[in-house]
Amino acid sequence: ARLLKQWIGRPLLDLKQIEQRQAIVEDLLDNYFERSGIIEQLTQVYDLERLAGRVAFGNVNGRDLVQLRTSLAHIPQIRYILEQLDQDIYRDFLAELDPVEDVADLIEQAIVDEPPLSITEGNLIRAGYNAQLDEYNDAMKNGKQWLAQLEARERQVTGISNLKIGFNRVFGYYIEVSKANVKKLPQDRYQRKQTLTNAERFITPELKEKEELILGAETKAYELEYQLFTQIRDQIKDQIKRLQKLAAKVAQLDVLQSFATVSEDNHFVRPTLSQNERTLDIVDGWHPVVEKVLGKQSYIPNDVKMASELDILLITGPNMSGKSTYMRQLALSVIMAQMGCFVPAKQAKMPIFDQIFTRIGAADDLISGESTFMVEMKEANLALKQATPNSLLLFDELGRGTATYDGMALAQAIIEYVHDKVKAKTLFSTHYHELTVLEQELPRLANIHVGAVEKDGELVFLHKMQAGPADRSYGVHVAKLAGMPASLLTRADTILHQLEGKEAPKTTATLKEVAPVQVEADDSEAQLSLFSPEVVTTKEPVGKEKDVLNEILDLNLMAMTPMDVMNAVFKWQEKLK
Known part of the structure; x- marks a missing residue:
């Protein structure tokens, strides 16, 4: 999983490396039984990279070593399966899938099958690995057997069935008798050691002698086991480079078999990639995540066709019709292609892209004081400055965060800049239908749109890309789908028809050139002018007015306090009276 994440974040740029991965994926896809065998073996392999890291840092425990031994035991079988396939394709794997047998054998000889978590409390080292440790363990084992025999004998002699021999770290070993049975003890048989609420604890010289023997052996055994374990750990640490190289190769094989499995399950195809040719031709491509949610039958695939000489696809169409999905x-x-995986399409041919830049969605950065539009412009700027002719640009609705003409002007200027200077493959979706005329002016730009039809007043999305521009955006219809009130939609439709019936003013017009709207007294549907006719004037300011205006223009607001501003306004007010 970690390696897959790295590959997603850093796709390959070298055609030869990509094709090497593709060849392995294709071979694994074609050899189902061998791939199943590899998967079966890999499920028995623990996280080798994590285990190698714990060995390197010296914090490995007994259970980690058992997991390492178990993992190494499956490497020979994985090698055997790969040897049954095309050995030229797997040459690197066969060379680097080192089972590190010396480490596996060491762990097998030294560590018990089910060691405890702690490495300081014994029970780690297998019997027969160290003679001195075996002697200590034998002393402890025989001592405990003697304790069991002593307990049985004392019960029989005293007639106290619940007499028991116990141990704690403060008082050592002791004979415990309940208060009710103390009177049954023969006189002077035991030496009193500790009095409890419900029992008395005793000791004998014989028990004391055995205690020293058992505890001495136990302490020495624990110390020796810890020493032996650290020696084993250091021996394994000396082979850390081999373990790390093996972990990396096993992870690669795991990712590549997953590519093959996913490609088979979802009918992905092997793409044809080119280092030099700029043709982009995807037939019936789909979004693998959206398709997984919707289902194969519901998702409508689309082509992406950009000849070598075509740089920009200008995409128009209604909201919710699939423009963003098409781009993503x-x-x-x-x-996926440049990771070495197969792709969701019936057929795919594409160049190798060096970078992908996206400007999709709307988000602000409140902490930095940046509006949605500012974030949008900064992201677009980053793409325009760093993109090369071998990059892929995805611009979704650029310019919508400001006034209509500002946004349209910026969008057109960005398209022209990409076309004339950046020359990268670009998908640019927009609702500014006025921009579709750029197809006539920019030779490396083409219009496409997402089909939609209006049937009985209802909007039906076709979700299919078609050549040419869309006829309209159907925004009111989308608002209807969102459940807006009917009266609001009716009013919006009326206003839309009024606006569409008027000729938009030129962006270079001044207030002097725009005639005021005349409102007839009996025209209830007329659009009222925002300003009364008196406001629209060509009178030039003179005298005091001109002085005040000049002072306002020269004002440095950022250097003024609120009190400074109030004083300035008061001064202008007095001057104009």
Whole structure:
């Protein structure tokens, strides 16, 4: 999983490396039984990279070593399966899948099958590994057997069935008798050691002698086991480079078999990639995540066709029709292809992209004091400055965060800049239908749109890309789908028809050139002017007015306090009276 995340974040740029991965994926896909065998073996392999890291840092415990031994035991079988396949394709794997047998044998000889978590409390080292440790363990074992025999004998002699021999770290071993049975003890048989609420504890010289023997052996055994374990750990640490190299190779094989499994299950195809040619041709491509949610039958695939000489696809169409999905599925296909995986399409041919830049969605940065539009512009700026002709740009609704003409002007200027200077493959979706005329002016730009039809007043999305521009955006219809009130929608439709019936003023017009709207007294549907006719004037300011205006223009607001501003306004008010 960690390696897969790295590959997603850092797709390959070298065609030869990509094709090497593709060849392995294709071979594993074609050899189902061998792939199943590899998967079965890999499920028995623990996280080798994590285990190697714990060995390197010296904090490995007995259970970690058992997991390492178990993992290493399955490497020979994985090698054997790969040897049954095309050995030229797996040459690197066969060379680097080192089972590290010396480490596996060491762990097998030294560590018990079920060691405790702690490495300081014994029961780690297998019997027969160290003679001195075996002697200590034998002393402890025989001592405990003697304790059991002593307990049985004392019960029989005293007639006290609940007499028992116990141990604690403060008082050592002791004979415990309940208060009710103390009177049954023969006189002077035991030496009193501790009095409890419900029992008395005793000791004998014989028990004291055995205690010293058992505890001495136990302490020495624990110390020796810890020493032996650290020696074993250091021996394994000397082979850390081999373990790390093995972990990396096992992870690669795991990712590649998952590529093959996913490609088979979802009918992905092997893409054809080119280091030099700029043709992008995807037939019936789909978004793998959205398709998984919707189901294969519900998702409508689309082509992405950009000839070598075509740089920009200008995408228009209604909201919710699939423009953003279309753009994102292309980016995902590019990333998957350059990871070495097969792609969601019937057929795919694409260049190798060096970078992918996206400007999708709307988000602000309140902490930095940046509006949604500012974030949008900064992201677009980053793409324009760093993109190369081999990059992929995805611009979704650029310019919508400001006034209509500002946004439209910026969007057109960005398209022209990409076309003339950046020359990267670009998908640019927009609701500014006025921009579709750029197809006539920019030779490396083409219009496409997402099909939609209006049937009985209802909007039906076709979710299919078609050549040419869309006829309209259907925004009111989308608002209807969102459940807006009917009266609001009716009013919006009326206003829309009024606006569409008027000729938009030129962006270079001044207040002097725009005639005021005349409102007839009996025209209830007329759009009222925002300003009364008196406001629209060509009178030039003179005298005091001109002085005040000049002072306002020269004002440095950022250097003034609120009191400074109030004083300035008061001064202008007095001057104009």
